[in-house]
Amino acid sequence: MATFKILPNYTYADYCNWEGRWEVIDGIPFAMSPTPSIRHQWIKTNLLSEFVVSIKKSGDKNLKVYPSIDFIIEDHTIVQPGCSIVYGPTKEKFLDFAPSLVAEVLSENTLLKDRHTKFSLYENFAIQYYMIVDADNESVEIYSLQNSKYVLQQHSPDIPFNFSFEDNCEIELLIKNIWE
Secondary structure: OOHHHHHHHHOOOHOOOOOEEEEEEOOEEEOOOOOOOOHHHHHHHHHHHHHHHHHHHHHOOOOOEOOOOOOEEEEEEEEEEEEEEEEOOOOOEOOOOOOOOOEEEOOOHHHHHHHHHHHHHHHHHHOOEEEEOOOOOEEEEEEEEEEEEEEOOOOOOOEEEEOOOOOOEEEEHHHHHHHO
């Protein structure tokens, strides 16, 4: 006789009623606690600041950067990327379309989920760029979507990396600035 596993299958409607910070992947809830370390938050703040400055320099009013915003991939898959760059207007209080870039700052609690589960989610949802920021090792992996697969981009922390978005909008990021 076969044994069946009964797993929860939560949706966005359920998620909206919960206290605290959560993500739901394939109907399974993941607590977003404890709060990330002070270093993690500091690096995330620096990354957001660098993106804000670069976006302002570009002059493109359609490009926006957001910290932890609800991104609904499907009704039973809701994530909160550490940082998202969105091209175009947002009409809801959440994202219901693919951001142009997502960055996750690794923490001990999210390392495997960010490197594997979210990597696949973002790739399958055709997010143009995925950045994995490793605060402990002061390294950044930048993946670019090419032929529906992420390809690791070579870069130097001392030379600005150029991101190209819709309508020929380009911004650059000097990686070494996020550690300072």
